[in-house]
Amino acid sequence: MTTARSIRLAARPKGLATLKDLSLTEDPIPVPGPGQFLVRVIWLSLDPYMRGRMDDAKSYAKPVDIGDIMQGGCVGEVLASHHPHYARGEIVTGAFGWTTHAVSDGEGVRKLDPRLAPVSTALGVLGMPGITAWVGLNDIAAAKPGETIVVSAATGAVGGLVGQLAKAKGMTVMGLAGGADKCAYACEVLGYDHCLDHRAAPDARTLGARIAEVAPQGVDVYFENVGGKSLSAVLPRMNVHGRVALCGMIAWYGGQNLDEALPLPLVWRTVLTRRLGVQGFIIFDHFHRFPDFLKEVGPMVADGRIVVREDVTDGIENAPVAFLRMLEGGNFGKTLVRVGPDP
Numbered sequence: 325m326t327t328a329r330s331i332r333l334a335a336r337p338k339g340l341a342t343l344k345d346l347s348l349t350e351d352p353i354p355v356p357g358p359g360q361f362l363v364r365v366i367w368l369s370l371d372p373y374m375r376g377r378m379d380d381a382k383s384y385a386k387p388v389d390i391g392d393i394m395q396g397g398c399v400g401e402v403l404a405s406h407h408p409h410y411a412r413g414e415i416v417t418g419a420f421g422w423t424t425h426a427v428s429d430g431e432g433v434r435k436l437d438p439r440l441a442p443v444s445t446a447l448g449v450l451g452m453p454g455i456t457a458w459v460g461l462n463d464i465a466a467a468k469p470g471e472t473i474v475v476s477a478a479t480g481a482v483g484g485l486v487g488q489l490a491k492a493k494g495m496t497v498m499g500l501a502g503g504a505d506k507c508a509y510a511c512e513v514l515g516y517d518h519c520l521d522h523r524a525a526p527d528a529r530t531l532g533a534r535i536a537e538v539a540p541q542g543v544d545v546y547f548e549n550v551g552g553k554s555l556s557a558v559l560p561r562m563n564v565h566g567r568v569a570l571c572g573m574i575a576w577y578g579g580q581n582l583d584e585a586l587p588l589p590l591v592w593r594t595v596l597t598r599r600l601g602v603q604g605f606i607i608f609d610h611f612h613r614f615p616d617f618l619k620e621v622g623p624m625v626a627d628g629r630i631v632v633r634e635d636v637t638d639g640i641e642n643a644p645v646a647f648l649r650m651l652e653g654g655n656f657g658k659t660l661v662r663v664g665p666d667p
Protein backbone atom coordinates (compact mmCIF):
# COMPACT_ATOMS: atom_id res chain seq x y z
CA MET A 325 0.00 0.00 0.00
CA THR A 326 1.42 3.41 -0.95
CA THR A 327 -1.41 5.72 0.02
CA ALA A 328 -2.94 6.56 3.36
CA ARG A 329 -6.73 6.78 3.36
CA SER A 330 -8.36 9.15 5.83
CA ILE A 331 -11.76 10.53 6.76
CA ARG A 332 -11.79 14.31 7.00
CA LEU A 333 -14.34 16.85 8.19
CA ALA A 334 -15.87 18.21 4.98
CA ALA A 335 -18.50 20.52 6.50
CA ARG A 336 -19.88 21.46 9.90
CA PRO A 337 -23.18 19.65 10.53
CA LYS A 338 -26.34 21.69 10.75
CA GLY A 339 -28.20 19.76 13.45
CA LEU A 340 -27.85 16.04 12.89
CA ALA A 341 -24.57 15.01 11.23
CA THR A 342 -24.85 13.51 7.73
CA LEU A 343 -22.54 11.60 5.38
CA LYS A 344 -21.95 14.82 3.43
CA ASP A 345 -20.13 16.25 6.45
CA LEU A 346 -17.34 13.67 6.13
CA SER A 347 -15.14 12.79 3.14
CA LEU A 348 -12.63 10.08 2.24
CA THR A 349 -9.25 11.28 0.97
CA GLU A 350 -6.08 9.55 -0.24
CA ASP A 351 -2.59 10.94 0.37
CA PRO A 352 0.93 9.54 0.26
CA ILE A 353 1.77 7.56 3.40
CA PRO A 354 3.49 10.02 5.77
CA VAL A 355 7.21 9.59 6.34
CA PRO A 356 8.46 9.65 9.95
CA GLY A 357 11.11 12.26 10.73
CA PRO A 358 13.72 12.19 13.49
CA GLY A 359 12.10 11.20 16.82
CA GLN A 360 8.97 9.93 15.07
CA PHE A 361 7.48 6.59 14.08
CA LEU A 362 4.99 5.42 11.46
CA VAL A 363 1.89 3.52 12.56
CA ARG A 364 -0.43 1.32 10.56
CA VAL A 365 -3.85 1.69 12.20
CA ILE A 366 -5.55 -1.59 13.09
CA TRP A 367 -8.54 -0.42 15.15
CA LEU A 368 -10.29 2.95 15.20
CA SER A 369 -12.65 3.81 18.05
CA LEU A 370 -15.86 5.67 17.20
CA ASP A 371 -17.19 7.66 20.15
CA PRO A 372 -20.10 10.05 20.69
CA TYR A 373 -17.74 12.93 21.69
CA MET A 374 -16.60 13.10 18.07
CA ARG A 375 -19.93 14.67 17.15
CA GLY A 376 -19.03 17.63 19.37
CA ARG A 377 -15.63 18.02 17.67
CA MET A 378 -17.46 18.60 14.36
CA ASP A 379 -19.03 21.81 15.73
CA ASP A 380 -17.22 25.12 15.97
CA ALA A 381 -18.47 25.67 19.50
CA LYS A 382 -16.68 26.45 22.74
CA SER A 383 -16.13 23.21 24.59
CA TYR A 384 -13.56 21.37 26.67
CA ALA A 385 -11.60 20.43 23.51
CA LYS A 386 -10.68 22.22 20.29
CA PRO A 387 -12.93 21.38 17.33
CA VAL A 388 -11.65 19.62 14.21
CA ASP A 389 -10.95 22.17 11.46
CA ILE A 390 -12.69 21.79 8.12
CA GLY A 391 -10.44 19.62 5.92
CA ASP A 392 -8.61 18.04 8.85
CA ILE A 393 -8.59 14.34 9.64
CA MET A 394 -11.26 13.46 12.21
CA GLN A 395 -9.78 12.90 15.67
CA GLY A 396 -10.02 9.50 17.25
CA GLY A 397 -8.37 6.92 19.46
CA CYS A 398 -6.69 4.00 17.66
CA VAL A 399 -4.67 0.88 18.11
CA GLY A 400 -1.90 0.36 15.57
CA GLU A 401 1.33 -1.41 14.69
CA VAL A 402 4.63 0.43 14.40
CA LEU A 403 5.87 -0.01 10.80
CA ALA A 404 9.02 2.12 10.95
CA SER A 405 10.64 4.06 13.75
CA HIS A 406 13.22 6.79 14.37
CA HIS A 407 12.03 7.01 17.98
CA PRO A 408 14.26 5.60 20.74
CA HIS A 409 11.35 4.01 22.65
CA TYR A 410 9.23 2.52 19.87
CA ALA A 411 10.33 -0.35 17.65
CA ARG A 412 8.94 -1.84 14.46
CA GLY A 413 6.27 -4.48 15.21
CA GLU A 414 5.16 -3.02 18.56
CA ILE A 415 1.43 -2.52 19.14
CA VAL A 416 0.50 0.90 20.47
CA THR A 417 -2.57 2.94 21.27
CA GLY A 418 -2.87 6.67 20.67
CA ALA A 419 -4.97 9.41 19.07
CA PHE A 420 -3.92 8.70 15.47
CA GLY A 421 -7.28 9.74 13.98
CA TRP A 422 -9.61 8.34 11.32
CA THR A 423 -6.83 7.17 9.02
CA THR A 424 -4.95 4.10 7.85
CA HIS A 425 -1.46 5.49 8.59
CA ALA A 426 -0.09 8.18 10.89
CA VAL A 427 3.22 9.46 12.20
CA SER A 428 3.65 10.16 15.88
CA ASP A 429 6.29 11.57 18.20
CA GLY A 430 5.02 9.30 20.98
CA GLU A 431 3.05 11.94 22.87
CA GLY A 432 -0.05 10.37 24.45
CA VAL A 433 0.94 6.95 23.08
CA ARG A 434 0.93 3.78 25.19
CA LYS A 435 2.38 0.37 24.33
CA LEU A 436 0.05 -2.62 24.54
CA ASP A 437 0.86 -6.20 25.49
CA PRO A 438 -1.27 -8.39 23.20
CA ARG A 439 -0.80 -11.33 25.61
CA LEU A 440 -2.88 -9.59 28.31
CA ALA A 441 -6.08 -8.92 26.35
CA PRO A 442 -7.23 -8.51 22.73
CA VAL A 443 -5.69 -5.20 21.69
CA SER A 444 -9.07 -3.76 20.62
CA THR A 445 -10.10 -3.66 24.30
CA ALA A 446 -7.66 -0.75 24.77
CA LEU A 447 -10.27 1.38 22.99
CA GLY A 448 -13.24 0.04 24.96
CA VAL A 449 -13.54 -1.78 28.22
CA LEU A 450 -9.84 -1.30 29.10
CA GLY A 451 -9.57 2.17 27.58
CA MET A 452 -11.31 5.54 27.65
CA PRO A 453 -14.92 4.26 27.87
CA GLY A 454 -13.88 1.75 30.53
CA ILE A 455 -12.22 4.25 32.83
CA THR A 456 -15.19 6.58 32.28
CA ALA A 457 -17.54 3.89 33.60
CA TRP A 458 -15.29 3.07 36.57
CA VAL A 459 -14.57 6.70 37.59
CA GLY A 460 -18.21 7.72 37.12
CA LEU A 461 -19.50 4.92 39.29
CA ASN A 462 -16.90 5.04 42.05
CA ASP A 463 -15.43 8.55 42.23
CA ILE A 464 -18.27 10.69 40.90
CA ALA A 465 -21.40 8.85 42.07
CA ALA A 466 -19.77 7.22 45.12
CA ALA A 467 -22.05 4.24 44.48
CA LYS A 468 -22.52 1.83 47.40
CA PRO A 469 -23.61 -1.79 47.81
CA GLY A 470 -27.35 -2.10 48.43
CA GLU A 471 -28.20 1.06 46.49
CA THR A 472 -30.32 1.21 43.34
CA ILE A 473 -28.74 2.54 40.16
CA VAL A 474 -30.22 3.37 36.77
CA VAL A 475 -27.84 3.29 33.78
CA SER A 476 -28.87 4.78 30.43
CA ALA A 477 -27.37 3.54 27.12
CA ALA A 478 -27.11 0.42 29.27
CA THR A 479 -25.46 -1.93 26.76
CA GLY A 480 -23.07 0.61 25.20
CA ALA A 481 -19.34 0.99 25.67
CA VAL A 482 -19.64 2.96 28.92
CA GLY A 483 -23.05 1.75 30.15
CA GLY A 484 -22.30 -1.94 29.60
CA LEU A 485 -19.38 -1.74 32.01
CA VAL A 486 -21.17 0.50 34.53
CA GLY A 487 -23.96 -2.06 34.86
CA GLN A 488 -21.58 -4.98 35.33
CA LEU A 489 -19.42 -3.13 37.87
CA ALA A 490 -22.51 -1.98 39.77
CA LYS A 491 -23.78 -5.54 39.92
CA ALA A 492 -20.39 -6.78 41.13
CA LYS A 493 -20.61 -4.14 43.88
CA GLY A 494 -23.93 -5.55 45.11
CA MET A 495 -26.26 -2.87 43.78
CA THR A 496 -29.74 -3.26 42.32
CA VAL A 497 -29.15 -2.35 38.68
CA MET A 498 -31.69 -1.08 36.17
CA GLY A 499 -30.82 -0.34 32.57
CA LEU A 500 -32.50 1.85 29.98
CA ALA A 501 -31.73 0.66 26.46
CA GLY A 502 -33.11 0.96 22.95
CA GLY A 503 -34.98 -2.16 21.88
CA ALA A 504 -36.01 -5.57 23.16
CA ASP A 505 -32.76 -7.27 22.05
CA LYS A 506 -30.57 -4.86 23.97
CA CYS A 507 -32.80 -5.18 27.07
CA ALA A 508 -32.71 -9.00 26.93
CA TYR A 509 -28.91 -8.89 26.56
CA ALA A 510 -28.61 -6.46 29.50
CA CYS A 511 -30.49 -8.83 31.81
CA GLU A 512 -29.38 -12.22 30.50
CA VAL A 513 -25.72 -11.52 29.74
CA LEU A 514 -24.66 -8.38 31.61
CA GLY A 515 -26.58 -9.27 34.78
CA TYR A 516 -28.91 -6.26 35.07
CA ASP A 517 -31.86 -6.86 37.40
CA HIS A 518 -34.19 -4.97 35.04
CA CYS A 519 -33.93 -3.22 31.72
CA LEU A 520 -36.57 -0.97 30.18
CA ASP A 521 -36.84 -0.20 26.48
CA HIS A 522 -36.91 3.59 26.29
CA ARG A 523 -37.83 3.51 22.61
CA ALA A 524 -41.01 1.54 23.37
CA ALA A 525 -42.21 4.21 25.83
CA PRO A 526 -44.13 6.96 24.04
CA ASP A 527 -43.04 9.64 26.53
CA ALA A 528 -41.07 10.31 29.70
CA ARG A 529 -44.16 10.01 31.90
CA THR A 530 -44.81 6.44 30.70
CA LEU A 531 -41.15 5.50 31.06
CA GLY A 532 -41.06 7.05 34.54
CA ALA A 533 -44.14 5.05 35.59
CA ARG A 534 -42.40 1.84 34.45
CA ILE A 535 -39.30 2.78 36.46
CA ALA A 536 -41.48 3.35 39.55
CA GLU A 537 -43.11 -0.07 39.02
CA VAL A 538 -39.86 -2.03 38.90
CA ALA A 539 -37.99 0.12 41.44
CA PRO A 540 -40.60 1.29 44.00
CA GLN A 541 -37.69 1.92 46.41
CA GLY A 542 -36.56 4.84 44.20
CA VAL A 543 -33.23 5.54 42.55
CA ASP A 544 -30.07 6.36 44.50
CA VAL A 545 -27.69 6.77 41.56
CA TYR A 546 -28.38 7.75 37.97
CA PHE A 547 -25.49 7.15 35.54
CA GLU A 548 -26.55 9.64 32.89
CA ASN A 549 -25.41 8.95 29.35
CA VAL A 550 -28.22 10.31 27.21
CA GLY A 551 -30.43 13.17 28.52
CA GLY A 552 -33.71 13.39 26.60
CA LYS A 553 -36.66 11.26 27.62
CA SER A 554 -34.52 9.07 29.89
CA LEU A 555 -33.40 11.95 32.10
CA SER A 556 -36.96 13.30 32.30
CA ALA A 557 -38.17 9.85 33.40
CA VAL A 558 -35.45 9.15 35.98
CA LEU A 559 -34.99 12.52 37.71
CA PRO A 560 -38.42 12.57 39.44
CA ARG A 561 -37.68 9.05 40.79
CA MET A 562 -34.43 10.04 42.54
CA ASN A 563 -34.22 9.49 46.29
CA VAL A 564 -33.15 12.12 48.80
CA HIS A 565 -29.33 12.45 48.73
CA GLY A 566 -29.23 10.63 45.39
CA ARG A 567 -26.37 11.26 42.95
CA VAL A 568 -26.31 11.84 39.23
CA ALA A 569 -23.03 11.07 37.45
CA LEU A 570 -23.49 13.28 34.40
CA CYS A 571 -21.38 11.53 31.79
CA GLY A 572 -23.12 12.35 28.51
CA MET A 573 -26.29 13.60 26.81
CA ILE A 574 -26.19 11.93 23.42
CA ALA A 575 -29.93 12.38 22.82
CA TRP A 576 -29.25 16.11 22.47
CA TYR A 577 -25.88 16.15 20.64
CA GLY A 578 -27.44 17.07 17.31
CA GLY A 579 -29.81 19.60 18.88
CA GLN A 580 -32.71 17.15 18.57
CA ASN A 581 -35.25 15.88 21.18
CA LEU A 582 -35.24 19.18 23.09
CA ASP A 583 -39.00 18.87 23.62
CA GLU A 584 -38.29 15.84 25.85
CA ALA A 585 -36.58 18.02 28.48
CA LEU A 586 -38.22 18.82 31.81
CA PRO A 587 -38.70 22.54 32.51
CA LEU A 588 -35.64 23.98 34.26
CA PRO A 589 -37.58 25.16 37.36
CA LEU A 590 -38.81 21.58 37.91
CA VAL A 591 -35.30 20.18 37.48
CA TRP A 592 -33.90 22.76 39.88
CA ARG A 593 -36.61 22.15 42.47
CA THR A 594 -36.01 18.39 42.33
CA VAL A 595 -32.26 18.90 42.81
CA LEU A 596 -32.93 21.20 45.77
CA THR A 597 -35.68 19.36 47.59
CA ARG A 598 -34.12 15.91 47.16
CA ARG A 599 -30.66 17.33 47.96
CA LEU A 600 -29.21 15.66 44.86
CA GLY A 601 -25.54 15.65 44.00
CA VAL A 602 -25.27 16.29 40.26
CA GLN A 603 -21.72 16.19 38.93
CA GLY A 604 -20.68 16.49 35.34
CA PHE A 605 -17.29 14.97 34.58
CA ILE A 606 -14.94 14.78 31.62
CA ILE A 607 -12.68 11.79 31.79
CA PHE A 608 -9.55 13.69 30.70
CA ASP A 609 -9.49 15.19 34.22
CA HIS A 610 -9.31 11.70 35.73
CA PHE A 611 -6.66 9.86 33.73
CA HIS A 612 -4.40 9.77 36.80
CA ARG A 613 -6.80 7.03 37.98
CA PHE A 614 -5.85 4.79 35.03
CA PRO A 615 -3.47 2.49 36.96
CA ASP A 616 -6.06 1.88 39.70
CA PHE A 617 -8.77 1.28 37.11
CA LEU A 618 -6.62 -1.23 35.18
CA LYS A 619 -5.60 -2.99 38.38
CA GLU A 620 -9.24 -3.62 39.30
CA VAL A 621 -10.94 -4.09 35.93
CA GLY A 622 -8.09 -5.74 33.97
CA PRO A 623 -8.31 -9.04 35.89
CA MET A 624 -12.14 -8.98 35.70
CA VAL A 625 -11.91 -8.80 31.91
CA ALA A 626 -9.14 -11.42 31.76
CA ASP A 627 -11.06 -14.03 33.77
CA GLY A 628 -14.42 -13.35 32.10
CA ARG A 629 -16.22 -11.70 35.02
CA ILE A 630 -16.74 -8.72 32.70
CA VAL A 631 -18.38 -9.52 29.37
CA VAL A 632 -17.09 -7.55 26.39
CA ARG A 633 -19.16 -6.87 23.29
CA GLU A 634 -17.79 -5.07 20.25
CA ASP A 635 -19.69 -3.75 17.22
CA VAL A 636 -17.16 -4.04 14.40
CA THR A 637 -17.30 -2.41 10.96
CA ASP A 638 -14.59 -3.24 8.41
CA GLY A 639 -12.73 -0.59 6.38
CA ILE A 640 -11.90 3.06 7.05
CA GLU A 641 -14.23 4.03 4.18
CA ASN A 642 -17.17 2.70 6.22
CA ALA A 643 -16.34 4.70 9.36
CA PRO A 644 -18.78 7.56 8.59
CA VAL A 645 -21.76 5.21 8.21
CA ALA A 646 -20.81 3.34 11.41
CA PHE A 647 -20.42 6.64 13.26
CA LEU A 648 -23.82 8.02 12.27
CA ARG A 649 -25.41 4.66 13.05
CA MET A 650 -23.89 4.73 16.56
CA LEU A 651 -25.20 8.25 17.22
CA GLU A 652 -28.71 6.95 16.57
CA GLY A 653 -28.34 3.81 18.69
CA GLY A 654 -27.67 1.37 15.84
CA ASN A 655 -24.55 0.01 17.57
CA PHE A 656 -24.70 -2.96 19.91
CA GLY A 657 -21.59 -2.78 22.11
CA LYS A 658 -18.40 -0.76 21.70
CA THR A 659 -18.27 0.76 18.20
CA LEU A 660 -15.00 -0.05 16.39
CA VAL A 661 -13.69 0.07 12.85
CA ARG A 662 -11.21 -2.63 11.81
CA VAL A 663 -8.96 -0.51 9.62
CA GLY A 664 -6.38 -3.23 8.95
CA PRO A 665 -5.63 -6.83 9.94
CA ASP A 666 -5.15 -7.52 13.66
CA PRO A 667 -2.02 -9.67 14.09
Ligand SMILES: NC(=O)c1ccc[n+]([C@@H]2O[C@H](COP(=O)([O-])OP(=O)(O)OC[C@H]3O[C@@H](n4cnc5c(N)ncnc54)[C@H](OP(=O)(O)O)[C@@H]3O)[C@@H](O)[C@H]2O)c1
Nearest residue numbers: 372477480481482501502549571572573574575606607653
Ligand atom coordinates in the same frame (compact mmCIF):
# COMPACT_ATOMS: atom_id res chain seq x y z
N1 LIG B 1 -17.85 12.45 30.19
C1 LIG B 1 -16.93 11.76 29.54
O1 LIG B 1 -15.74 11.96 29.70
C2 LIG B 1 -17.40 10.70 28.58
C3 LIG B 1 -16.52 9.70 28.12
C4 LIG B 1 -17.02 8.70 27.28
C5 LIG B 1 -18.35 8.73 26.91
N2 LIG B 1 -19.15 9.74 27.35
C6 LIG B 1 -20.57 9.77 27.00
O2 LIG B 1 -21.17 8.56 27.43
C7 LIG B 1 -22.28 8.27 26.60
C8 LIG B 1 -22.15 6.85 26.09
O3 LIG B 1 -21.00 6.77 25.27
P1 LIG B 1 -20.54 5.37 24.66
O4 LIG B 1 -19.22 5.59 24.03
O5 LIG B 1 -20.68 4.32 25.69
O6 LIG B 1 -21.60 5.14 23.49
P2 LIG B 1 -22.57 3.90 23.33
O7 LIG B 1 -23.44 3.82 24.51
O8 LIG B 1 -21.78 2.70 22.96
O9 LIG B 1 -23.40 4.32 22.05
C9 LIG B 1 -24.30 5.39 22.08
C10 LIG B 1 -25.67 4.92 22.59
O10 LIG B 1 -26.44 6.04 22.95
C11 LIG B 1 -27.78 5.68 22.94
N3 LIG B 1 -28.62 6.74 22.34
C12 LIG B 1 -28.44 7.37 21.19
N4 LIG B 1 -29.43 8.26 20.98
C13 LIG B 1 -30.25 8.15 22.03
C14 LIG B 1 -31.46 8.79 22.41
N5 LIG B 1 -32.03 9.72 21.64
N6 LIG B 1 -32.02 8.44 23.57
C15 LIG B 1 -31.47 7.51 24.34
N7 LIG B 1 -30.32 6.86 24.04
C16 LIG B 1 -29.73 7.19 22.90
C17 LIG B 1 -27.91 4.41 22.10
O11 LIG B 1 -28.19 3.34 22.98
P3 LIG B 1 -29.66 2.69 23.06
O12 LIG B 1 -29.90 2.06 21.72
O13 LIG B 1 -29.56 1.73 24.16
O14 LIG B 1 -30.59 3.82 23.29
C18 LIG B 1 -26.52 4.25 21.52
O15 LIG B 1 -26.19 2.91 21.32
C19 LIG B 1 -22.30 9.34 25.52
O16 LIG B 1 -23.19 10.35 25.88
C20 LIG B 1 -20.88 9.86 25.53
O17 LIG B 1 -20.78 11.16 25.03
C21 LIG B 1 -18.70 10.71 28.16
